[in-house]
Amino acid sequence: MATRKISFIFLIVFCCSFSVFSQVKFSEIAWMGTQHSTYDEWIELYNNSDNDIDLTNWLIEAEDGTPHIVLSGVIKAHGYFLLERTDDTSVPDVAADLIYTGALENGGEKLYLKDNAGNVSDYVDKWYAGDSTSKATMYRKDFSIEGTDPNAWETSTEEYAVGLGTPTNSQQSSSLVKPDWLSAYLSNHLETTMPSYGPKDMERVLVNLLNSAHTSIYFAIYGYSSCPTVLQALKNAIDRGVDVKGVVDCYADGWFPYPDTQTLINALPQGSIVADFDDRTMHNKFFVVDGEYVWTGSTNISLTGIDTEYNSNFSVLIHNSDLANAYETEFFEMFNGAFHDSKTDNTPHRFVMDDNSVVECYFAPTDNARDNAIIKAINHSTKTIDIRIFFFTDTAIADALIDAKNRGVQIRVILDATGAESEYSQHNRLRDAGIQVKVENWGGKEHFKAMCVDNKVVVMGSQNWTGSGNWSNDENTLYIENAYLARQFEQDFEKAWDSIPDIYLTEDPAPESQESIGSLSDFLDNDHDGLVDEGAPEELNNVSEELGAINVYFNKGGVATVASTGNVLNQHVNLENRLIKRINQAQYSLDIATYDIDLPALVDAIIQAKVRGVNVRVIADSKDYLPGESRTYDLHCISIEKLIRGADGVVGTSDDIPVFSDSPIFAVEDSSKRQQYGLPANPDGFPYVTVTVGTKDRTGYMLCEGEKKSNGNYYSPGDQMHNKFVIVDEKWVWTGSWNFTINGLYGSENNMNSGILGGNTNNAVELYSTGIAQAYTLEFEEMWGSSTQIPDPDNSNFHGRKTDNTRHLFNLNGTTVEVYFAPGDNPLSKLQDTIANDADYNAYFCIFAWSDQTMCDELKYKYEGSYDDMVGTLTGFDIAGVFEHLYWNQWWSASVDMTGRTASKTSDNNPNIRWANPAPVYKDNEDTMMHHKYMILDVNTDSDPIVITGSLNWSANGNDSNDENVLIIHNANIANQYYQEFLGRYFQAGGNIKKYIDPTTSVNMPVPNIERISKK
Structure with a gap:
């Protein structure tokens, strides 16, 4: 055992030593x-380790023997080392750490960097980048891969005195070492696609900070959404006796920007x-921990912010007690x-760190960060300004940038696409002044509120460059003089800038x-x-024309x-186009039962x-006229009249x-x-x-x-003929939740004319079955x-006057399909029985309106083994659902x-039988209606999956x-x-789908047998 331990220690020491040596790399040539x-050639090395390294007797040598350079001197941890050929004039204004002789071949070299024991620390076998015309260097962009990998290199784009490059010596690089x-x-953010879940690096760092707290955590955040590790860290801190207090944003009416903020409030002690x-x-988005540490910036504690890093x-x-004290005072x-203009300018603003770096801190709306930090940095610029910003509408900042441009400062701006849509955005004004502005074309937001000036000053924080950001909101802004931070910003800026096509220097992509x-x-x-993904292209992936198709x-x-x-x-299917395609195939019969119709193309x-000779019959709901729905009612009646008039527009032909x-x-x-x-001006005919x-009387x-x-009068329109089905040639049936309306699919006439599916959320099913067609x-x-x-009219039966007179069970190529009509068939009883008798593992649903108590109680029993109010123990049966937001708080x-x-x-009928274990169900959050009426049972199981x-x-x-x-x-x-569609709606509504999309997580574990009992 002792021998094995000694060997293991030796292995650790050896590996650590090798790791340190191998961290010195060619960084620029x-x-x-x-x-x-x-x-005037030059070579730059970089030490990617945490230790200073003595380069004495290290070698840089080409395979052909020239150059052959014996090194001396020390390269600092995370520092650079500059070698200049022949004399110290190759790079003006930057002193060489070492002078060498011997030329580099323009056609390429096999160049080795070896340590003092002859081990190869780095190797380049050709020039993968660089440009002899512009004199742009070959710049190392990735130290994690070998120097022989083309992806490790890129051609420099940053100007220096005699070309394009970033030559840095050991003296300069000392300021680039992480303080x-x-x-x-x-x-x-560039590598994140949604839906996704964290925690990722940034969240893990914050959680570690919170987990290290001993005495206090004070936070001011815009809101909270779907960051369970942060929430758990706060709860754990409270359990350790840490004083945890927070401030969050809230609208005047009591609603939160992030609905989950209430979850955060409920999880922490009252008050x-x-x-x-x-x-x-x-x-704000800041945390102050133990009166020593300040975490701040642009990052919201949200799913798309810190959790998935979808937004940039x-x-x-920052570890500094004086700065922390200022943030605590603000908190x-x-x-x-005291919020907003009730606050005062009551904190110090300038702080000098141990390495003489300067940090200045300004809180809005009292401290005027715009003039004291943002414009000050711009006005002091002499070479470069790089900006990443979410919203930019402040004219004074734009004026300062234009002035800087006019005195020769090189300026680049990355602006969020949503911010670019603001009528007050300054980006086109900057473009007109000759400033390069790229509007990002990412999925997530460009959420930075930051700027780097002359590679030495960084201004950053929570404040957008807007009037409300400076004069109204509660915000914080930091002005930091530190070359290391500037380098971190610039490296990330270059990646972001390069990721955006140059076309968006002059055009603005829609967000x-x-x-x-x-x-x-x-x-x-x-x-x-108020809409989600409404411009997505249609995807038809599973469509069959075979008998028995669904x-x-x-x-x-x-x-x-x-x-x-x-x-x-x-998905993203234009339901109108699909239905029209089916109608266009009709040869002899077309029966339509529609609650609502106002789509011109469908009409x-x-x-x-009818013109082709198809026998067409239409049943439409009469509608109980409501003043607030006059437009919908009128369009429905106008469409009905058009159908009756036919192609010639004349009644009676x-x-x-x-x-x-x-x-x-x-x-x-x-x-x-x-x-x-x-239509004609008058309804003649x-x-x-x-x-x-x-x-x-009407x-x-x-x-x-x-x-x-029976007395010859008409029934009132109070009940609804609510069907949305079409029967084509007595073999195809179209049905579902979709009303044949502009609102039902497009949301507006403008959207309809543009083909944008901005309407209600719906599904449609078409079945090729003569038996089902006969039933319909x-x-x-x-x-x-x-x-x-x-x-x-004398023999017709609608509503409660209908009877159960159709076949219900059908077999479509081995698939059992049950068909029920209301009111005659009492379909809710069938749904109740299906849940009670057939659901073994899970139930997922999207529903517009649900008041039936028995269906709810049957699910309650599956979920927690009891029909009783506030009684139950989780059984393992999985439930998730989305409700239409209009009815989320209705008592029924x-x-x-x-x-x-x-x-x-x-x-x-609605006794309010509450679930003892609240189910993970959500209200939808789109402005339009979530109009589905579906439930999925036992999906992805070996049971009997049902829709x-x-x-x-x-x-x-x-x-x-x-009806x-x-x-x-x-x-x-x-x-x-x-199920695929459900997860989209559930995620969109705020539900956590991590366990459903993670292939390593099983959500379909067997559920304990529950003996069904009679409800009380």
Whole structure:
């Protein structure tokens, strides 16, 4: 045992020694000479270790013998060593550490760097970069790979006195050594794609800092979102007795910019976090630990900020008690209730570090960081300014930059694409002045608020270069004179600058577009328009025309990385185009039951089918007119009238399409609106009548009749004909959650005209089955009142007057499909039984409206083994879901029960049976509606994967009153396609999908047997 231990120690010592020696590398080679002379060659070395290294008797030698250089002197840790040929004039103004003789061949050299024992420390076998015309050096950009790898090198672009390069000697490089008091962290955003999860390097550093806290942690952050390791570190600190206090931003109405901020508040002791409750922004991102350490910068404690590093960010960790005291003073000013202009300029601003570096600190809105830090640095510049900024609207800063440009300073700016869209952005003004400005085309944000001046001064912090940033928000800005920090910034700047195509020196990529790489598949609202990935290209990956086909279409994107083999979902699909394509294939029959229709192209396709000789029948919901929905109502009625008029626009001709409804539909009489949408000024040709609808008389031009009562009057339009199905040639059935409307798919007429899918979130299913088509036809004709082309108002049955008269079970090439219609078939009872009897492992759902208590209770029993209020123990059954945000807080919503909240009221049908273990369910966060009505059971298991989908919301109205249709599809691939879509919606809503997308994590573990018991 002793021998093995000694050998192991020797191995460690040997490896460490070798590692130190091998860290000295060629860093830059001017093999082409300089603009002054081709003989003025120079070589630079870099020590990538933490130790000074004596270079005595080290060698640089070419394979052909020239040059052969014996080294002497010391290269500092993380320092440089400059060798100049013949004399000390090769690099003006930079003293050589060593003079050598012997020329480098322009055609290339095999050049070795050897230590004093003859071991090769580095080796270059050719000139992989550099330019003899511009005298640009071969610059080492990556020390982690061998010098013989072309990827280790690039051609220099930075100017020095006699060419392009960055010659640095040992004296200069001493200022580039990392100081003990400072660490810099720049996000690795260029390599991040979404969805993704951390923690990554920056978050790990912050967590380590928090875990090291002994006495206090005081933080001021914009908000909190999906950084569980940070939250756990704060909770652990509290458990250790550390004093943890925080300040967060909050709108005046009590809502948080990041909804998960409430999770942070709930996790810490009451009163330990204070919110500003002001529509002005508390925009800081700083932590003060033990009165010694300050963490600050641009990095939000969020999923896209510090956790995944999807956004580009810059933070520093500074060890200095005086600076920490200033930040604590600022913190407690806010913690005690003074935000924004209630604060005072009450902290020192200038701090001198042990190495004589200067740090200045300014807080907004009291300290005027714009003039005292940003403009001051610009005005003192003499050579270069490089800027990375999220928003830049301040004209005074722009003026200072233009002045600097005019006195010869070289300036480059990287601006966020969202910031560039601001009408007040200064970037085009800078471009007009001859300043190079690139607008980034990344998926994530350029979230820096930083600048480097003359490779020695860095200005950075949380403050955007805007009026509100300087004069309104709570912010912090640091002005730091330190060459090491400047070098860190510049190295990252070069990578970022090079990653942006030069076309964006003059053009601005849209932040959510194909121009911005990854922005159409990240499930984020990059352009802050309330929509997500709306411009993504359509992907049709699984479409079949074979008998028994089941094609599923989603108008939004999914997480395709979880697709089973060959089973990527059809995503970002233009549902209108797909339906029109199917309608265009109709040869003899087309039956349509639609809750709503106002899509001009779809209306035209239906009319053209009639012109081709197809027998077309349309059932449309009559709608209960609501003043707030007048536009939607009018467009629906206008579209119905167009269908009835047919291609010639004349009522009573052979191309008229018969339309029927659950209650009469009347024409829009506003002549200007009619003409706007291509109708005659007056609804001539339709009967002008007074009829009894429900209990009231209605007078107007009747477009079509509705179901009649036995007394000859019409039923009221109070209940909904809520179907969205189409039957083509008695073999294809189209159905799902999608209403045939502009809002349902596009969101606006402008989007429709541009082909942008900015509407509600929906799915559609089409099935090739004569049996299923027959069932839907029977349902259609029960409402139509006949099997002919002419509807029969006296024989029709809608809503609760229908019966269970269709077949329900079908086999499509081995796939069982169940079909149910409401109200006659009581479909909710089928869904309840399916959950109770068939779900063994998991249930994932997206739902527009859910009030049915029994479905909710059956899931509760699966999840926590009890039907009782606030009783239950987790069983291992996995549940996740997304609710439409409009109904998230409604007392009747299942979202209230599932999250363990107490409802504001109850009823016999909704007794508020709360879950003892709140389920991970979320409300969607898009401005448009999340209109799905689907649930996936036992996906990716060896059980019976099932999808429940259709037009039915899980409510009493949907089940007992409305005309609806539901599919229950028993198919693993279909379930997996819905699962891909679900993960997109769940991630987008704020749910954590890490365990679902990580192949090393199993989420389908067997669930303990739960004996089903009767509900109380």
